[in-house]
Amino acid sequence: MVKRKQTISEIEKMKYYDFMTYMGVPYFHIGGPRSTEELAKLCHINKNSIVLMVGCGNGFSACYLAKKTGCFVVGVDIASLSIENARQRAIEENVEMMTEFIIADAYNLPFREDSFEIIITEFVSQFLDKDMAFTEFIHVLKKGGSLGINEMYRDNIIEPQLKIKIDEAEAIFTEVTGLPFRMNTPDEWKHYFEEAGFSDIRILKCRPFQKIKDITSSITAMGGIVKITGLIFGMLKYMILSEMIRKRFLRLDKGKRILFNNTSTRKHVGYILGIARKPNQ
Numbered sequence: 001m002v003k004r005k006q007t008i009s010e011i012e013k014m015k016y017y018d019f020m021t022y023m024g025v026p027y028f029h030i031g032g033p034r035s036t037e038e039l040a041k042l043c044h045i046n047k048n049s050i051v052l053m054v055g056c057g058n059g060f061s062a063c064y065l066a067k068k069t070g071c072f073v074v075g076v077d078i079a080s081l082s083i084e085n086a087r088q089r090a091i092e093e094n095v096e097m098m099t100e101f102i103i104a105d106a107y108n109l110p111f112r113e114d115s116f117e118i119i120i121t122e123f124v125s126q127f128l129d130k131d132m133a134f135t136e137f138i139h140v141l142k143k144g145g146s147l148g149i150n151e152m153y154r155d156n157i158i159e160p161q162l163k164i165k166i167d168e169a170e171a172i173f174t175e176v177t178g179l180p181f182r183m184n185t186p187d188e189w190k191h192y193f194e195e196a197g198f199s200d201i202r203i204l205k206c207r208p209f210q211k212i213k214d215i216t217s218s219i220t221a222m223g224g225i226v227k228i229t230g231l232i233f234g235m236l237k238y239m240i241l242s243e244m245i246r247k248r249f250l251r252l253d254k255g256k257r258i259l260f261n262n263t264s265t266r267k268h269v270g271y272i273l274g275i276a277r278k279p280n281q
């Protein structure tokens with residue numbers, strides 16, 4: 001991981017995900033590596049595939065897929081530090097010949113029409129304007145190619161008092177990340193695919209941390225207990241040094257508790273694996 005020393009005031013100015021990237025958090029999608037693997041299977045990724053991963057962050061999933069399946073992954077992200085880290089990760093994991101990382105905006109991808117067989121987003125489309133992003137994705141996808149997404153959802157029907165809580169958590173995530181965070185319902189996700197012109201749409205509702213295996217594979221992916229402890233201490237250090245960072249973490253913790261610790265609300269949220277095809281004509 002590339003880590004240039006930054007001053008506290010520089011760190012305070014970082015956007016939330018840039019800060020977490022700086023700290024070395026390898027990935028953010030709540031389904032962890034198992035969900036990435038599942039999505040790869042649904043998209044039929046194999047050693048001959050060329051995959052575009054939009055909003056690739058630190059490159060964890062891109063390197064993971066290259067190693068697991070032998071495919072070639074082009075990762076793009078708008079944040080330059082993420083791309084630097086992803087390139088470094090690819091070298092450390094010996095997959096630099098199977099990956100390429102480029103700074104690019106999901107709304108304006110630097111590729112020709114019909115370039116990729118598969119496009120993937122994980123914890124990215126939920127922050128984007130779906131109409132604009134999906135239109136761009138279908139443009140650079142080859143005919144017959146697939147878009148696979150691994151993003152959060154909320155149920156269609158939620159009791160009013162729980163809906164208020166979930167709305168509050170969304171508002172907290174929007175405030176802290178600086179990105180318009182909205183958990184769409186599975187029907188809304190389907191609608192976005194349809195609106196952009198996709199066919200053969202499948203939306204699978206999934207729940208995080210259902211199996212011990214999910215937890216252990218996430219710990220391993222995070223680099224093991226020692227690395228996680230180091231990460232926690234690193235964050236604690238910045239929480240002590242900066243009131244602003246402390247407040248940001250406490251707000252986020254409130255949002256996380258609403259979504260994942262509260263037994264009433266957590267049954268209404270999770271992640272979807274969505275897969276759809278660009279029609280042949």
Ligand SMILES: C[S@@+](CC[C@H](N)C(=O)[O-])C[C@H]1O[C@@H](n2cnc3c(N)ncnc32)[C@H](O)[C@@H]1O
Pocket residue numbers: 017026027028029054055056057058076077078079082104105106107121122123124127
């Ligand atoms: C929550 S992180 C997810 C990173 C990674 N996919 C994962 O699952 O860990 C969201 C990522 O999307 C990137 N991003 C946000 N808006 C973007 C845009 N318009 N174009 C490309 N990347 C974007 C951010 O820089 C960040 O790395």
